Amino acid sequence: MREPQLTNAEQLRAAYLAKATAEIADADAETGAGAGSWAGPLIGARMAFVVGEPQAGGALMNERVADAVTKAAEALGAGAAVFTLLSRPVHGMDAESAARRLRLVLEAVDPPAVVALDPLAATDLAGAFGTRDLPESHPVRAFGRALGSAGDFAASLDDPVAKTRAWSAMKGVAALGGLETKVRSKPASDAKAAR
Numbered sequence: 001m002r003e004p005q006l007t008n009a010e011q012l013r014a015a016y017l018a019k020a021t022a023e024i025a026d027a028d029a030e031t032g033a034g035a036g037s038w039a040g041p042l043i044g045a046r047m048a049f050v051v052g053e054p055q056a057g058g059a060l061m062n063e064r065v066a067d068a069v070t071k072a073a074e075a076l077g078a079g080a081a082v083f084t085l086l087s088r089p090v091h092g093m094d095a096e097s098a099a100r101r102l103r104l105v106l107e108a109v110d111p112p113a114v115v116a117l118d119p120l121a122a123t124d125l126a127g128a129f130g131t132r133d134l135p136e137s138h139p140v141r142a143f144g145r146a147l148g149s150a151g152d153f154a155a156s157l158d159d160p161v162a163k164t165r166a167w168s169a170m171k172g173v174a175a176l177g178g179l180e181t182k183v184r185s186k187p188a189s190d191a192k193a194a195r
Contacts, residue, residue: 016043023108031101033089036060038105040083045111046179047078050102052120053088060084065117065154072170076113077179083109087116087124099127106145113146113177115170122149136165139173146176 020042028037036058040048049069055062061069061084073082085105088098102124106114116122122134129142139148150169156162171181 013043020108024105027101027104027108028089030104031090031093031097033086033101037089038083038085040109041081042083042109044081045083045109046081046113047073047076047174047177048083048085048106048109048111048114049073050085050087050114050116050121050125052086052116052118052124054086060086061117062154064157068153068157069117072167074182076170076174076181078113078174083111087121087128095124095127098124103128111145111177113173113179114148115173116147116149117153119149119152125149136169139169139176141176146173146178148173148176 024038024042028034037054037060039060051061054060060066069082069084073079085102087102106128114125116125116134125147126132126134129145129147131140131142131147134140134147134149136149136151139146141147148169150156150166151162153166156166174181
């Protein structure tokens with residue numbers, strides 16, 4: 001079979017988009033994951049955030065967490081090029097299936113930095129890339145990307161000490177993933193909330 005000849009950037013972009021879309025569809029079909037188990041650009045994602053299980057109503061994140069993630073991504077240099085996904089979108093999904101699907105989806109989208117936003121997501125992310133664990137204290141490099149855990153990010157929003165740890169963990173992952181953080185400390189909105 002001959003490889004298609006790509007004559008311009010739009011054709012190349014379309015080919016990459018088709019490939020990523022097909023790979024994610026295969027990963028979702030294998031596990032029964034449905035629409036709404038991920039969001040964001042399939043090409044050019046600078047950072048990914050992983051949540052273990054869906055929120056009430058099947059949402060990826062509640063509004064408060066989503067807003068905090070958006071602000072963090074901007075401060076970390078990812079801007080709007082952020083991909084978010086559930087590691088266990090199907091109730092009762094086993095760890096092996098979750099890790100396999102997570103790996104396939106992240107390989108399709110190919111963000112250089114990935115942050116788990118809760119302990120279940122951290123377990124699944126570690127399993128997906130064959131690391132023993134993902135401590136909050138420092139990121140790890142695996143298969144060409146930076147991985148880390150922000151602990152229980154949702155709970156940290158109400159705890160200044162935990163919020164500082166989560167922010168530090170995110171900055172470490174972003175730096176290891178080659179992103180240029182736009183601020184040296186917590187985003188202004190987070191700093192005010194921590195007072």
